[in-house]
Amino acid sequence: MSVFVALFSGINVGGNRIVKMAELRAFYTELGFADVATYIQSGNVVFRAEAAHAGALTDGIETAFEKRWGFRSRLMVRDLDWLEALVANNPYPEVAGDHTKLHASALEREPTAEEIARLAERCTGPESFAVKGDVLYLHAPDGLGKSKFAEVLPRTLKVPGTMRNWRTVLTLLDMAQKA
Template structure:
């Protein structure tokens, strides 16, 4: 079993009936690129796969370019390895809401925000939400759910660091899938 397990998070696909990408097509797309143990999770676009390359940045560029060529639009893709996901779950600052996955979200950010960027976001966070940034992850606790959260809508615009969010159920499912791919079965 060669290679390393990665998880690709797509943003901006299958939202509101636009930019439709079928998960079966996404699976074969990854297989055509030469990746193995490919599995997808829910329509928002998540793929677990095994690659011989070790560098997430290189993989991101390769997959983004091939994706745009095939589907004709750009999707920002975050590629992270299984260790990153394990750390994300282990460092969750809101373990008390981990059992309520609609109230807890993790944003995979393209880079770690600066203190200034984080401070700007703090000013906008007037409750009931709480957030914490650890490296290139932003954890959001939205007690009324994401749909009702005004603050959640401000995160991207205020932080200005590109990212893509997943609820805690997706995070846990992807980690579990990565574990299965990693154990070779």
């Protein structure tokens, strides 16, 4: 069995679209996955599956999730190798120790050069970003909550994704490596 991480977008935010993590773990177990573990309330799931490809898992889990909870939540399923590469390829190692300043976004697909250029035009504050494959790294020196760039990032890039702070990324990696 292979280890995967599932990153939900938009659940348990601002008291909306509530999904209890115990229910989410039970849901994954009912779907036939093993060693299911969740981390914090934002919808991070580490699990084992016999499927060989993360893309095949994504569609099935998204469909079953919508049937169960009555709303659609975008989901990014990635394997352990992907998560290890995300951490290894961090272009901002000097700020990795401060989880409030470094974030990584799992993107639905690799952005085009044109999409990245459009985003770069909007990055005029203290923030900087780098895209490596289907991961966008964001260094926000003043924190994500104060970042004007973070506010325009999704609608400017127009590639769906879900962002996690660096502490969450490292915790998920540790959980996945131990699974």
